[in-house]
Amino acid sequence: MNDDQSYLPDWAPKEGGDAFAIKVRKGIEEHTIEKKIHVKKRVKLSTEDYVRGVLANDKTILARTITLIESNSQDHYEQAREVLKQLLPYSGKSFRVGITGVPGAGKSTLIEALGCHLIEQGHKVAVLAVDPSSTITRGSILGDKTRMEKLSRQPNCFIRPSPSGGTLGGVTRKSRETTLVCEAAGYDTILVETVGVGQSEITVRSMVDFFLLVMISGAGDELQGIKKGVIELADALLVNKADGLNTTKAQLARNEYALALKYLTRATKGWETNAFTCSALTGEGIPDIWHVIKTFETITKKSGAFYERRQHQSIDWVFSMVENYLKENFFSNPDVQGMLPGLKENILDGTLLPTTAAEDLLNAYFRERKK
Numbered sequence: 001m002n003d004d005q006s007y008l009p010d011w012a013p014k015e016g017g018d019a020f021a022i023k024v025r026k027g028i029e030e031h032t033i034e035k036k037i038h039v040k041k042r043v044k045l046s047t048e049d050y051v052r053g054v055l056a057n058d059k060t061i062l063a064r065t066i067t068l069i070e071s072n073s074q075d076h077y078e079q080a081r082e083v084l085k086q087l088l089p090y091s092g093k094s095f096r097v098g099i100t101g102v103p104g105a106g107k108s109t110l111i112e113a114l115g116c117h118l119i120e121q122g123h124k125v126a127v128l129a130v131d132p133s134s135t136i137t138r139g140s141i142l143g144d145k146t147r148m149e150k151l152s153r154q155p156n157c158f159i160r161p162s163p164s165g166g167t168l169g170g171v172t173r174k175s176r177e178t179t180l181v182c183e184a185a186g187y188d189t190i191l192v193e194t195v196g197v198g199q200s201e202i203t204v205r206s207m208v209d210f211f212l213l214v215m216i217s218g219a220g221d222e223l224q225g226i227k228k229g230v231i232e233l234a235d236a237l238l239v240n241k242a243d244g245l246n247t248t249k250a251q252l253a254r255n256e257y258a259l260a261l262k263y264l265t266r267a268t269k270g271w272e273t274n275a276f277t278c279s280a281l282t283g284e285g286i287p288d289i290w291h292v293i294k295t296f297e298t299i300t301k302k303s304g305a306f307y308e309r310r311q312h313q314s315i316d317w318v319f320s321m322v323e324n325y326l327k328e329n330f331f332s333n334p335d336v337q338g339m340l341p342g343l344k345e346n347i348l349d350g351t352l353l354p355t356t357a358a359e360d361l362l363n364a365y366f367r368e369r370k371k
């Protein structure tokens with residue numbers, strides 16, 4: 001007796017007929033549960049949202065504004081420019097400190113110690129990393145996260161690690177704009193970390209008010225391996241890791257640097273660059289170096305050197321933006337791109353002169369632009 005609701009199991013003996021008492025009742029239809037995967041879409045922000053968010057120091061929006069600025073997409077470019085334009089009147093009021101030194105000198109650890117000291121004093125601190133080496137090793141990004149742990153937990157601190165995959169030129173160009181955005185968000189002290197690998201110091205020097213060179217004591221001649229040119233960019237030399245057994249060695253290194261500085265050109269008019277020691281690990285010497293930086297600020301603001309430098313920096317910035325734009329525009333030109341592999345080959349096998357190659361590329365670029 002099969003009805004709509006029940007039926008015989010498939011193992012029921014055939015001869016059993018209706019007398020077979022075991023019936024299987026139909027179950028209920030399985031509900032098809034619509035599996036909707038909710039991909040949380042990031043709501044597109046309007047220019048006003050960005051501006052308002054930054055001015056209110058909303059850290060999520062601040063981070064998104066920087067991402068917008070760092071973006072290489074043409075769509076973002078226009079909006080980024082508009083956001084920056086609106087934030088510009090609120091920027092410029094911070095004190096900008098560049099911190100450089102060889103890999104492992106202790107820059108991040110120093111920023112952690114200095115940053116915490118500043119926050120205790122009521123400052124609002126933004127940390128930016130301009131770090132060309134991170135695109136190769138990625139070590140520093142990881143390092144920064146762990147080395148600035150205490151600082152990153154402070155509500156009055158904003159840390160922006162270096163964008164990955166950027167060239168130094170690109171990163172630095174965006175870092176200037178990032179500085180302005182952080183200032184508009186109310187950060188009064190901007191600390192910019194860069195690894196001392198040559199070009200980066202010069203570009204960071206052109207973005208900051210005070211340039212600090214972090215050193216470590218090594219065996220033998222303390223000036224070995226450090227370019228005179230880099231020392232001449234610095235407003236203070238700081239021999240780090242002056243702790244434990246290394247204390248005396250660090251002190252001796254400081255004395256050697258102090259002596260050498262007497263023969264070098266000063267980075268800032270009216271300011272005598274000097275050498276100091278500290279331990280970023282124990283915090284020894286950190287308040288002292290901040291005192292040096294504050295004294296520099298007072299003196300250079302009084303003499304006008306501070307404002308003069310900022311004006312020069314603005315002009316340099318304009319030129320570097322034009323340069324960057326032209327370079328990007330040139331190398332993304334389809335005719336130029338099409339010609340490059342062949343030209344390279346011909347230069348390498350000696351059938352084309354570099355001057356002719358440059359001329360051919362420029363002709364192709366301007367021909368394409370005239371179309």
Ligand SMILES: Nc1nc2c(ncn2[C@@H]2O[C@H](COP(=O)(O)OP(=O)(O)OP(=O)(O)O)[C@@H](O)[C@H]2O)c(=O)[nH]1
Binds near residue numbers: 101103279
């Ligand atoms: N003893 C001692 N070790 C320190 C001090 N400062 C930093 N270090 C150690 O030195 C190593 C490198 O420190 P970082 O702060 O990452 O150095 P960095 O200059 O930021 O390094 P990069 O970002 O990779 O160029 C870490 O193991 C730190 O713990 C210090 O004052 N004393």
Ligand SMILES: [Mg+2]
Binds near residue numbers: 108143
């Ligand atoms: Mg670091």
